Amino acid sequence: MEVMIILVPLALGLGLVGLLAFLWSLKSGQFDDLEGAAWRAISDDEPSAG
Amino acid sequence: MMQATRDFSHFVKDVGAGLQHIDLAVEGVNCAGCMSKIERGLSAFPDVTLARMNLTDRRVALEWRGQALDPSNFIDRLAELGYKAYPFRPADAETAEAAQSRFLLRCLGVAAFATMNVMMLSVPVWSGSVGDMLPEQRDFFHWLSALIALPAAAYAGQPFFRSAYRALRARSVNMDVPISVGVLLALGMSLVETANHAEHAYFDAAIMLLTFLLVGRYLDQSMRRKTRAVAGNLAALKSETATKFVGANEIAEVPVAAIDPGDVVLLRPGERCAVDGTVIDGRSEIDQSLITGETTYARAESGTAVYAGTLNISGTLRLRVSAASERTLLSEITRLLDNALQARSRYVRLADRASRLYAPLVHAAALLTVIGWVLAGAGWHDAIVTGIAVLIITCPCALGLAIPTVQTVASGAMFKAGILLNSGDAIERVAEVDYVIFDKTGTLTLPDLEVVNASEIPDPVLRLAGQLALASHHPAAAAVARAANAKAPLAGAVEEPGQGVRGAVGGVEVRLGRPSFCDAEPLAIARASGDPEASLVAFRLGDTRHLFCVHQALRPDARAMVSELAHRNIGMEILSGDREQVVRSAARALGVTQWRAGVKPQEKIARIEQLKRSGYKVMMVGDGLNDAPSLAAAHVSMSPISATHLSQATADLVFLGRSLAPVIGAIDFSRRALRLMQQNIWLAVGYNMLAVPLAVGGLVTPLIAAAAMSGSSLLVMLNALRGGRLPNGGTPWK
Numbered sequence: 001m002e003v004m005i006i007l008v009p010l011a012l013g014l015g016l017v018g019l020l021a022f023l024w025s026l027k028s029g030q031f032d033d034l035e036g037a038a039w040r041a042i043s044d045d046e047p048s049a050g
Numbered sequence: 051m052m053q054a055t056r057d058f059s060h061f062v063k064d065v066g067a068g069l070q071h072i073d074l075a076v077e078g079v080n081c082a083g084c085m086s087k088i089e090r091g092l093s094a095f096p097d098v099t100l101a102r103m104n105l106t107d108r109r110v111a112l113e114w115r116g117q118a119l120d121p122s123n124f125i126d127r128l129a130e131l132g133y134k135a136y137p138f139r140p141a142d143a144e145t146a147e148a149a150q151s152r153f154l155l156r157c158l159g160v161a162a163f164a165t166m167n168v169m170m171l172s173v174p175v176w177s178g179s180v181g182d183m184l185p186e187q188r189d190f191f192h193w194l195s196a197l198i199a200l201p202a203a204a205y206a207g208q209p210f211f212r213s214a215y216r217a218l219r220a221r222s223v224n225m226d227v228p229i230s231v232g233v234l235l236a237l238g239m240s241l242v243e244t245a246n247h248a249e250h251a252y253f254d255a256a257i258m259l260l261t262f263l264l265v266g267r268y269l270d271q272s273m274r275r276k277t278r279a280v281a282g283n284l285a286a287l288k289s290e291t292a293t294k295f296v297g298a299n300e301i302a303e304v305p306v307a308a309i310d311p312g313d314v315v316l317l318r319p320g321e322r323c324a325v326d327g328t329v330i331d332g333r334s335e336i337d338q339s340l341i342t343g344e345t346t347y348a349r350a351e352s353g354t355a356v357y358a359g360t361l362n363i364s365g366t367l368r369l370r371v372s373a374a375s376e377r378t379l380l381s382e383i384t385r386l387l388d389n390a391l392q393a394r395s396r397y398v399r400l401a402d403r404a405s406r407l408y409a410p411l412v413h414a415a416a417l418l419t420v421i422g423w424v425l426a427g428a429g430w431h432d433a434i435v436t437g438i439a440v441l442i443i444t445c446p447c448a449l450g451l452a453i454p455t456v457q458t459v460a461s462g463a464m465f466k467a468g469i470l471l472n473s474g475d476a477i478e479r480v481a482e483v484d485y486v487i488f489d490k491t492g493t494l495t496l497p498d499l500e501v502v503n504a505s506e507i508p509d510p511v512l513r514l515a516g517q518l519a520l521a522s523h524h525p526a527a528a529a530v531a532r533a534a535n536a537k538a539p540l541a542g543a544v545e546e547p548g549q550g551v552r553g554a555v556g557g558v559e560v561r562l563g564r565p566s567f568c569d570a571e572p573l574a575i576a577r578a579s580g581d582p583e584a585s586l587v588a589f590r591l592g593d594t595r596h597l598f599c600v601h602q603a604l605r606p607d608a609r610a611m612v613s614e615l616a617h618r619n620i621g622m623e624i625l626s627g628d629r630e631q632v633v634r635s636a637a638r639a640l641g642v643t644q645w646r647a648g649v650k651p652q653e654k655i656a657r658i659e660q661l662k663r664s665g666y667k668v669m670m671v672g673d674g675l676n677d678a679p680s681l682a683a684a685h686v687s688m689s690p691i692s693a694t695h696l697s698q699a700t701a702d703l704v705f706l707g708r709s710l711a712p713v714i715g716a717i718d719f720s721r722r723a724l725r726l727m728q729q730n731i732w733l734a735v736g737y738n739m740l741a742v743p744l745a746v747g748g749l750v751t752p753l754i755a756a757a758a759m760s761g762s763s764l765l766v767m768l769n770a771l772r773g774g775r776l777p778n779g780g781t782p783w784k
Contacts, residue, residue: 008194011170019159019160022159022163023159026152026155031155033104034106036105039085040085042082043082
């Protein structure tokens with residue numbers, strides 16, 4: 001059962017990383033335009049920003 | 051003629067570091083191609099640092115360095131690329147809603163993360179409790195669950211706790227009260243149980259409940275946000291600008307928001323006034339049909355009050371913009387509107403009605419369970435734990451999803467059918483409608499004039515008349531141009547104010563305008579006796595003369611809509627501010643027997659009140675400023691997108707396009723949605739009720755609680771998906 005000492009914090013840590021990644025993507029506006037994002041993925045000449 | 055410069059500085063925001071920002075609403079963008087074309091086209095300006103198109107909102111955000119670039123350059127570039135764009139400034143309500151939506155998504159993320167991790171810990175406990183898990187290991191897992199669930203619930207539960215607190219402070223109960231009570235008790239009890247090394251803890255049930263409910267809230271919110279963005283764009287695309295005098299002889303086109311009382315604005319023929327004011331110079335005829343419903347033109351001269359929405363017909367006017375206190379008609383309308391809004395019986399939403407019945411019931415059941423177990427000889431601790439288990443199992447998880455999911459699906463379907471929802475509970479109220487009152491002008495009829503006898507006129511003549519008509523600003527001439535589908539004006543045509551336009555084709559003089567201007571009076575008199583309501587526009591080519599009958603035409607499917615309403619056993623009536631003659635002929639053409647003409651705003655309200663007293667649920671459909679109070683007084687109300695601002699803001703639903711099909715569509719979709727909501731409530735309650743005997747008997751394990759909760763939630767979500775289609779399996783009525 002000593003394995004839990006490694007596994008439990010590892011699982012929680014990975015979950016936390018996922019949550020932080022989600023919160024970051026939300027903050028950086030990646031959820032603002034879901035329709036546009038779908039199209040951008042398949043457009044082959046992405047306009048250069050700026 | 052003075053040339054106006056365009057001034058968009060009102061919309062430009064300084065975002066610091068020498069950067070300027072503007073948002074433009076763009077029409078006609080619908081694919082990736084448009085998106086990259088626009089972004090590339092705008093990025094080509096040397097100083098532009100950001101050009102990002104948002105395909106959901108149909109807006110482009112632009113940032114550039116320095117003062118050198120004028121925003122009108124961007125608009126011109128977009129016009130070259132084939133897109134119509136207008137500067138846009140999000141309304142405060144929209145900004146607040148966007149922030150709220152982000153907050154809900156953050157809460158959902160936190161709750162979902164916690165649910166997944168708590169579940170990961172709970173599953174071994176559930177399977178371990180029948181196997182070989184040691185009590186110490188179980189306690190350890192419970193403590194870990196508490197560590198995750200408690201902070202997560204404290205954060206993600208905020209929307210519910212706040213709303214419940216507000217309701218309780220107002221001495222009422224909403225759906226969030228039993229939710230909050232259930233979640234807090236479940237968490238509290240689980241904490242105490244864990245400290246006492248007990249077998250069952252309900253951290254998983256509590257946090258999963260929050261996750262499911264947040265999904266419902268977020269869906270509901272994002273649909274509303276999308277609707278609001280579209281409505282905001284439409285308002286911007288309507289181009290609310292006015293021509294303001296910035297010097298003695300210098301004019302600039304500025305957004306209405308940048309105009310103050312006391313400013314002087316210019317109103318040219320064919321322009322719609324965007325402000326309220328008083329004429330200080332000039333003479334003209336004005337069309338006030340959007341204000342009063344009266345289609346006869348009124349005379350305007352020095353001292354005449356002109357309201358926003360008025361169409362200027364013949365001459366150029368100078369107006370002094372008036373302050374709110376000076377508006378006589380508007381202040382009367384505002385007073386009526388305030389009264390009507392106050393009197394609007396506070397409608398209690400289905401969800402709240404359900405929770406008012408449900409909350410006392412489940413809380414009483416939990417209390418009875420505790421008392422029952424104590425009387426049966428159980429200890430206080432066991433009795434209370436069982437009572438809380440009853441609360442957890444009856445916690446309205448599915449009930450909280452039952453209505454928002456249906457609302458989301460139904461409002462999405464209505465959105466596709468051209469109906470925008472202004473208020474969240476409109477669906478429930480539309481579903482109950484059994485009487486519809488229509489305004490005539492602009493509602494049953496199209497907002498623009500139309501030529502009704504285009505087919506009687508030979509094609510070459512129609513084409514020529516259309517070209518000539520393009521040289522005029524008169525709305526009747528605009529109707530002729532539309533009927534002829536004219537693209538380019540006739541070269542060298544001259545407008546004679548108040549008379550018409552004339553030009554020459556191959557040395558022959560052509561004229562379009564008043565019958566007297568074209569020597570067509572005998573023809574006009576003969577025609578007028580047959581069709582007294584039409585405005586007549588004469589056309590003269592050499593010695594031949596033709597007459598165009600210009601009408602405010604009925605919407606193309608108005609008649610079909612009347613029979614569809616009758617088919618659904620819904621009463622209908624026309625209340626119009628227009629002349630009796632015109633209203634009578636419209637009512638006859640539509641086959642409507644109940645109609646009244648020359649009705650004042652307060653009389654419209656009186657009629658609605660009378661119908662309400664006889665038990666009718668009245669829907670008011672209107673567009674004019676004079677309709678705004680009655681829109682507020684009715685059980686539910688609808689406006690076309692061409693309506694005045696005040697009416698649109700007051701109406702519960704706004705519909706797009708030339709057709710009246712959305713009126714029927716709104717009723718059909720809403721009736722279907724209401725049925726599904728009721729079904730969902732019974733499904734949710736029924737499902738939970740199955741588990742209640744187990745809970746009362748003290749047999750509920752956390753596994754049963756979790757299964758019951760997710761099962762009933764899935765059931766109501768699946769049922770809600772049926773709301774996007776109509777019961778007959780067909781498409782919405784066209």
